[in-house]
Amino acid sequence: xxxxxxxxxKIKPKKYKVGDTVKVDFIVIHPMDTGMQKDKKxxxxxxxxxxxxxxxxxxxxxFTTMKVWESVSTNPYFSVNYKITGKGKIxxxxxxxxxxxxxxxxxxxxxx
Amino acid sequence: MERRKFIQSMFAATAVAAIATPTTIxxxxxxxxxxxxxxxxxxxxxxxxxxxxxKEVKDSDKIKLTVPEIAENGAVVPVKVEVDxxxxxxxxxxxxxxxxxxxxxxxxxxxxxxxxxxxxYFATRVKLxxxxxxxxxxxxxxxxxxxxxxxVKVTIGGCG
Numbered sequence: 001x002x003x004x005x006x007x008x009x010k011i012k013p014k015k016y017k018v019g020d021t022v023k024v025d026f027i028v029i030h031p032m033d034t035g036m037q038k039d040k041k042x043x044x045x046x047x048x049x050x051x052x053x054x055x056x057x058x059x060x061x062x063f064t065t066m067k068v069w070e071s072v073s074t075n076p077y078f079s080v081n082y083k084i085t086g087k088g089k090i091x092x093x094x095x096x097x098x099x100x101x102x103x104x105x106x107x108x109x110x111x112x
Numbered sequence: 113m114e115r116r117k118f119i120q121s122m123f124a125a126t127a128v129a130a131i132a133t134p135t136t137i138x139x140x141x142x143x144x145x146x147x148x149x150x151x152x153x154x155x156x157x158x159x160x161x162x163x164x165x166x167k168e169v170k171d172s173d174k175i176k177l178t179v180p181e182i183a184e185n186g187a188v189v190p191v192k193v194e195v196d197x198x199x200x201x202x203x204x205x206x207x208x209x210x211x212x213x214x215x216x217x218x219x220x221x222x223x224x225x226x227x228x229x230x231x232x233y234f235a236t237r238v239k240l241x242x243x244x245x246x247x248x249x250x251x252x253x254x255x256x257x258x259x260x261x262x263x264v265k266v267t268i269g270g271c272g
Binding site for chain 2 (some may be wrong): 021023031033036065066067069070072074075076079080
């Protein structure tokens with residue numbers, strides 16, 4: 001259970017300059033169980049397991065925080081805007097309701 | 113044999129339908145089920161109250177909510193929200209709340225934005241249990257709230 005989750009950050013468009021507004025997409029592989037579904041193999045109800053907090057930050061400064069509930073789809077996808085201010089790192093920290101903590105980061109390299 | 117089975121099953125189906133015709137019973141049962149099962153259930157009205165703390169919510173055309181009219185699979189419904197509102201230090205969109213009207217838990221996501229986002233935009237994918245409305249509730253920096261809603265037809269529900 002402790003294996004790292006697969007996650008991905010994409011910046012759209014790929015080429016950008018300082019001052020441009022880009023879309024930051026974050027996708028993570030996560031079951032997002034609602035706590036209402038039955039496991040097809042065992043017939044027992046699966047416990048709820050979903051991401052509940054996400055923080056987008058640039059160089060340690062959070063610019064977007066999210067609270068998420070189980071109504072979000074499996075393998076969730078979130079997209080927000082961000083204005084590029086310079087070189088650095090976008091980090092996304094996320095926790096789920098079973099106490100898993102993970103983070104993913106991506107370098108920001110604006111073209112001059 | 114096949115024909116006989118088919119006719120039998122048809123009769124069985126009509127009989128079941130005849131017994132349980134009042135759809136209200138179905139609806140009530142469905143309500144009870146969702147009310148009992150969910151770990152953190154909340155109805156739409158409660159969720160709105162919790163967010164706005166009783167303040168008035170106006171319908172606004174500043175919010176551009178993009179959802180499909182018909183979702184074949186309720187498990188993956190793309191939702192996109194754009195708000196035509198300045199994002200500066202003085203006045204900005206502080207939060208976008210994505211809500212639904214008929215799931216067990218009416219809250220999908222709360223997104224807190226800052227002026228660093230430059231433009232108020234959020235996109236995600238949500239699960240919808242049945243045909244219902246998706247509502248984007250937007251909190252502005254002056255303390256007021258605006259909203260926009262669109263109904264989505266769901267052919268196959270996405271909440272197991």
